[in-house]
Amino acid sequence: MPHLKRTFLALVAFAALGFAATPARADIVVFANPVTITGGTNPAANRTAVSGPGASGQFTSDPRNPGVDNVLFNMTPPAVVVGDPLFGITNQAGTLVRFGSTTEASLQIQNANSAGQAFIITQDADALINQLTIDLTPTGSTFTALSFLLNGTAGNAVTGIVTEDNGQTTNFSVTLGAGETFVGILAFANQRITSVALAGAFQDIRQVRIGGLQQTAPIPEPTTMLLLGTGLAGVAAQIRRRRRSA
8 A cells, every 4th residue: 555655656746747837828939039928818828928039949949839931022023012001922822911000101012022022111201110910811810920130229129919710919029120120929829910010110021931821711702792692583483484484
């Protein structure tokens, strides 16, 4: 009996160590250097930040990362494109990625080449993007991984809101460094992201990559539904006429 008791206690201790070594569950993880989680409606236990010089490498190597696809702005010949929103397309899946702003009169794709490499700036006088939302089309489509580089004045704070398909949000804050600042976002535990909204003051966003894509079927426009209904009604009337003449 003493032997069995010691064995049982050893197993309990081993299990406790195993649980202690397991990272806390988090539906949303934000990688940057530095980054802090500032709130949101997503429960605090389900959101976390990975900060430090190796944040980019940790995002890439995280086993929960489904892999990301480059977002390209293909123009033939290369040109400057102005608008709001602007659209890019993923390199492999061919999914449309939308970039829109509630503060900028017009956004601009700058320095696009034949490979689609470009960055987005604003045409406003202050040359700073103060708000930018990234999502997919059709509306309601989701993803689980997003990364990008922000370029701006070192020390400026850029805040973000990650919105999930269940309506919950995770808020974070990134302090820009000298040169380009990496930001990566992952969702897991069956959570999916519908949009990421950035606010603050930065000059451009570049090298956008996105993964874990899931597109929703586009909702037919009213005109399309009317034509479909009219066509079905015509088919039904023709069937009735044939039955009467038979």
